[in-house]
Amino acid sequence: MQTLRTLTKTKLIGYLQCHKRLWLEAYRKDLIHWSPESQALLSSGRSWGEAVRALYPSGILIGDVFNPAKALAETQDLLGEKAPVVLFEPAFRHSGVLIRADVFFKEASGFRLIEIKAARHPRPEHIQDLAIQAWVIEGGGYPLKSVALATTAPDFHADDAPLEGRLSFHELIDEAKALYPDIERWVSQALDVLGKDMPDIEPGEQCVRPYACPFREFCG
Ligand code: SF4
Numbered sequence: 001m002q003t004l005r006t007l008t009k010t011k012l013i014g015y016l017q018c019h020k021r022l023w024l025e026a027y028r029k030d031l032i033h034w035s036p037e038s039q040a041l042l043s044s045g046r047s048w049g050e051a052v053r054a055l056y057p058s059g060i061l062i063g064d065v066f067n068p069a070k071a072l073a074e075t076q077d078l079l080g081e082k083a084p085v086v087l088f089e090p091a092f093r094h095s096g097v098l099i100r101a102d103v104f105f106k107e108a109s110g111f112r113l114i115e116i117k118a119a120r121h122p123r124p125e126h127i128q129d130l131a132i133q134a135w136v137i138e139g140g141g142y143p144l145k146s147v148a149l150a151t152t153a154p155d156f157h158a159d160d161a162p163l164e165g166r167l168s169f170h171e172l173i174d175e176a177k178a179l180y181p182d183i184e185r186w187v188s189q190a191l192d193v194l195g196k197d198m199p200d201i202e203p204g205e206q207c208v209r210p211y212a213c214p215f216r217e218f219c220g
Helices: 009-017 019-027 036-043 045-055 068-080 124-139 173-178 180-194
Strands: 085-088 091-094 097-100 103-107 110-118 144-152 168-171
Touching: 009 019, 009 097, 009 124, 009 180, 019 180, 045 085, 068 085, 068 091, 068 097, 091 124, 097 124, 110 124, 124 144, 124 173, 124 180, 144 173, 173 180
Parallel strands: 110 144
Antiparallel strands: 085 103, 091 097, 103 110, 144 168
């Protein structure tokens, strides 16, 4: 088994939920089993992405989902140009952590990041998610003037309605930055977990909160 030395935001979030989840996601993806509800949520991702992009029609989508090197290069090229730009799914890397942002703005006055979630209010896991993104983006050389979470009703269906006018914006730059020292520790501990055997962790509350874990069938 080759030890992984690169993390993604998803893997770090998995680590925060359960060390065993991180290990399984890295080495035993074949054991993933999504419930029908989670599967439906995953398949709605495409229309969700389209609804987000419709909010900023001049924005540019960075594709290359399976080619991070290409996505990183494309992001860097577009941000290196003088003109302001809106990017969807741009890629950034810092200290071995790779992230893709929902919406990223290069404006005359600086850079800003928006993450969009179907939720009534910002929750602690959303702030961790934003903080990891902001830490990577700033570490990669793009100082942020704003880190915002945009929330919409949890029962919103992108297939049925546009997102415009349905978002509440929450500025969370201070909360995100307050987590930066923790993130360095998370990265080092997560890499430590990946360098060892599968952690021996019993199922419990962490299997469904804050996210439904796709290894519940395996863990029992
Ligand atoms: S099912 Fe529970 S114990 Fe097993 S990996 Fe997921 S969160 Fe951890």
